Amino acid sequence: MSAEDIIKEYQDILRQYNILNQISKTVSSTLDLNKILKIILTGVTFGDGFGFNRAFLFLIDRHSKNLRGRMAIGPSSAEDAWKVWNEIKDKNYSLEEYLGSEKFENEQQFSVLDEKIKQISMPIDKNRVVWKCLQDGIPRNVDLVSAAAGGENEPVEDSGPAALFKERQAFSQDGLVQVITVNDSALIDAELAEYIDHPKFCIIPLISRTKKVGILIVDNKYNQRDITSDDIKFLLLLGQFAASSIRNTIIYNDLKDSISALSKLNMKLNYLKDYNEKIIESIPVSIIVVDHNFTVTQCNENCGKLMGFSKEIVMGKQINTHEIYIDGINLIDEVFKVIKENKAQGFYKVNMTINGEKSDEIFDIMLVPFKFSEENPEGAVIIVENVTNTVRLETELSNTKKLSQLGKLAATVAHEIRNPLIAIGGYAARVKRKFLEGAQTDIGNLEIIIEEVKRLERIVNEILDFASGREVKFSEVNISLLLLECINLAKAAAEQNNLEIIFDCGRDLVENANLHVFGSRDHLKQAFLNILNNAIDASGKKDKIKICIAKGAKDSFYDFSDSARKMQDSISGIFSKDRAEGEPEYIIIYINNSAPLANREDIKNIFLPFYTTKTKGTGLGLTITKKIIEQHAGKIEVNSSIENGTTFAIKLPLMDI
Amino acid sequence: MKKILVVEDDMPIRNLYKEELIDEGYDVITATDGVNGYELFKSSRPDLITIDIKMPNMNGLELLDKIRKEDRDIPIIIYSAYGEFTQNFSTWAADEYLVKSSDLTEFKNKVKELLLR
């Protein structure tokens, strides 16, 4: 060996010690396990340090005891490798500088490699080299290329008896490093081999004293540099250091977790204790506990504020010496009942009169039976809450709600009315002018005026309907005939758009006598027409609107997918569903069109007043429809999907004939 | 003869404007929504456009914006039943903003004025 070689060798050794030093310095500055692992792997792969192309870390999983992939650093391709090396070279970072730099802090793991390693989990298998390596603490130099040649100076891994005589120490007595060469691919987990995808790599056991922590694997996939025994010597040193810092960090973090869990528990206990003591005093509720003699055994300060008693006056005395009335009911009688029947009782939003004095406040009162002990089982808790503010807020809220609805109504009405008014006024002025000019009166202009007045009337009626609810006269209504009538009325509009309304009711429907609902024909007609008109508005040219009806028990709304399927197959008419004996029968009318709602999140809103997606819509159509159906003890539901379009289901109770 | 494009979705009002403008001696074409209005703007190159704001498909403000991107000079009157749209900056791209009224005198005056400019 020439002097130059020796110098270079020493320089290398020095550099590697230096790296170790830098790694350990940075590692000791943190207790974040991920950061520590990243530092170690970066140190191993850093160009200026060991300079391995790639490094992989597997840790033993605490629960499964498997070796699980934890972190990997390295480029995922040769081009990538070249880029990364150049970048670091350009920056001229030293490892220490790099580890302290923002780039290191922000740098994500080289994703592909790192992502994949986390999916690897190798179960304990004494025949696999990773586990052998953890068993005897000796690093393995895997070389599947020169399999035939075998190792020359170093012992070769085999499963024969020779293996038993192997030293159990990575360093032999003379300080030389022990390495076992592996060239039998059967000893490598298939999963691992596939992942690493390179025939030469080195496995370093990470063992902290006797505790197995995991393994470190390095390779030089991209520059093909051989891994020397000096390399391995340093890797072993690093491995020992890594193992103990990883272990310490894990222990430290566990400890920290359990300490914080403990202190949380402690805090909780204290809190609960405090809570129990203070709650009775602090809640804005008056609590009075009485026994079966109506003697007050416990009560809180608030009881004074709420009811005009002070704690001292009430405690230990009998409550029935006071006259307490809630909305004219004697409270003591009610307490007696609660104790006797062992059943809680609530009075909500009531006024209280205590000893002849009526308060302006509003209260919620709960009477709850209370068990003192086995010998003395009877008693009750009287809980009185002042809800004056809540009630006030509630009324305010509903008033503003009404107001805002009114405001909205006003705006809609104003807008709705404005267009017809402009047209009427405009045309009237025009007719007048033409008349004065001596021109012939244009009947068309007058017709428009008449039409627009009708439109105004319709709008006003709708609003009045919504606002008041016309007087309803109920009589027997034949639903099938009414539906046919509505369909005929809707047909004109449908045909304009080339739409088809399918209601293939067949004989079934007409022959079935009992399709009668007790209700208002006009209103039901309006309800059906509203839905049909919506369906027409929503449909494109040549779409189909499908109607089918079913009979069934009260709560047997057909599920929508079922009805959608039936409509798909165009099975109309009656399909009944089982119902229990004696239950009234319901008719369910499905009206489907192929377009989904414009905004499907708005499905909750479509029955609300003024919800509309149309320029000329009032958004009252469905609100009125729902009101009508509910006036008939019925129910209306909607379902909308891209596949099945929009389906309204109307359920009405049939008359018992 | 000057050509005016009226974009308005409400049929009676559309007809009213059309007839009144024809009486004033203009050539009038009409569109029922923003999309239709844009098509006609491209195909028949009118001298002036009147646009309603509240319309289905493409509303008047969108249409105004689209036309202005291609033609900064064509006179445009935008109108609506709402007064509050005056607060909306996008209406400023129009030459005139009017609140709809049954009295068309102002409307007709503005049309005349803009075409003389």
Ligand SMILES: Nc1ncnc2c1ncn2[C@@H]1O[C@H](COP(=O)(O)OP(=O)(O)OP(=O)(O)O)[C@@H](O)[C@H]1O
């Ligand atoms: N069959 C349907 N398909 C798709 N969307 C619908 C259907 N029915 C109702 N909608 C949606 O629900 C909205 C509210 O309907 P609603 O009947 O209450 O008011 P409108 O039809 O807009 O106005 P109006 O009924 O007063 O003319 C409609 O604007 C439409 O967006």
Ligand SMILES: [Mg+2]
């Ligand atoms: Mg409607």
